[in-house]
Amino acid sequence: MxxxxxxxxxxxxxxxxxxxxxxxxxxxxxxxxxxxxxxxxxxxxxxxxxxxxxxxxxxxxxxxxxxxxxxxxxxxxxxxxxxxxxxxxxxxxxxxxxxxxxxxxxxxxxxxxxxxKLVPELGTRGRLPVEVVPFALPLVERRLSQLGLRPVPDRRDGDLFVTDNGNHIIDCQINPIPDAAQLDAELNQIPGVVGTGLFxxxxxxxxxxxxxxxxxxxxxxxxxxxxxxxxxxxxxx
Missing domain, CATH: 3.40.50.1360 (Rossmann fold)
Structure with a gap:
């Protein structure tokens, strides 16, 4: 089965x-x-x-x-x-x-x-996607960098990827996360962040x-x- x-x-x-x-x-x-x-x-x-x-x-x-x-x-x-x-x-x-x-x-x-896909701690695979309103992309990139998350906007053939919602995706390059709930709360407080990949x-x-x-x-x-x-x-x- x-x-x-x-x-x-x-x-x-x-x-x-x-x-x-x-x-x-x-x-x-x-x-x-x-x-x-x-x-x-x-x-x-x-x-x-x-x-x-x-x-x-x-x-x-x-x-x-x-x-x-x-x-x-x-x-x-x-x-x-x-x-x-x-x-x-x-x-x-x-x-x-x-x-x-x-x-x-x-x-x-x-x-x-x-x-x-089974990991001992979230962040083990080194990547956390965040969906962002297009207008807010520069602000969100700066805030993510300040948090030490090394943001990389998703681009396809040089163009920013667009989700079904009309937004962009930033991949945060991360280490294992010691407090996922705290990080999720911090990310969701950034204006322009629509949602994070933390469930x-x-x-x-x-x-x-x-x-x-x-x-x-x-x-x-x-x-x-x-x-x-x-x-x-x-x-x-």
Whole structure:
């Protein structure tokens, strides 16, 4: 069983679900589409990117907007880092703000990752995306530099990358973060910052797969009263 197939098992009938972005999320959307087209599941999805929206339509998944739903049953998405307490860094795929909005609109956030995304501390991979209003880009760059975060605006063929929201992305070159909550608060206080790639205390379940084929190897769940995480390990037959 892959992590995408396991995630589909967790989708209740007639669910309204957030559809994430990135490689693992695309695998989930395709697996979900198979069940929908077979008539096994009826769902409505809210995509976190225009790319995901196009894929969902191709797979026969009905789409709605956040204006149409009060609360989503769950969101299934990927991540770029997962620490032992299931805190995340997301945004390498550049959809971080919509991903955070959709996750915050959901009763449950399920994350799908390859085992290379598990880190002992957030920031281990050295990169934290921040989405920025275009007008504020110079100010935000200066403030990030003052925080020692070594900002690098994302450019493609010399032009600044533009998100689905019409904003730009700055990649902060970072070391492991000793206090992610404090850093997130500091970044969000900078005028022009729309959102950061820090997703703290949001994921309920993380499905871990082998990096080559996403074969399910581990299932981690947040322990709400202790703030940590429990896990089950799986072996291939």
């Amino acid at each position: 892959t992590i995408a197939e396991r995630a589909v098992e967790l989708v209740p009938a007639n669910a309204r679900i957030g559809l994430g972005s990135g490689r693992a999320a695309r695998a989930f959307v395709r697996a979900l589409g198979e069940r929908v087209r077979a008539g096994d599941l009826h769902v409505e999805g809210v995509p976190t990117s225009e790319e995901t929206a196009r894929l969902a339509r191709q797979e026969g998944i009905s789409l709605v907007s956040l204006a149409d739903v009060e609360m989503l049953d769950l969101t299934v998405d990927g991540a770029d880092e997962v620490d032992p307490d299931l805190n995340l860094i997301k945004g390498y795929g550049r959809a971080l703000v919509r991903e955070k909005v959709v996750a915050a609109s959901s009763r449950r956030l399920i994350i799908l990752v390859g085992d290379e 703290l205390g949001m994921a309920e379940t993380v499905l871990v797969g082998d990096r080559s084929d996403f074969r399910l190897t581990e299932e981690k769940c947040r322990v709400s009263d202790a703030g940590g995480a429990s896990h089950r390990r799986f072996r291939e037959d």
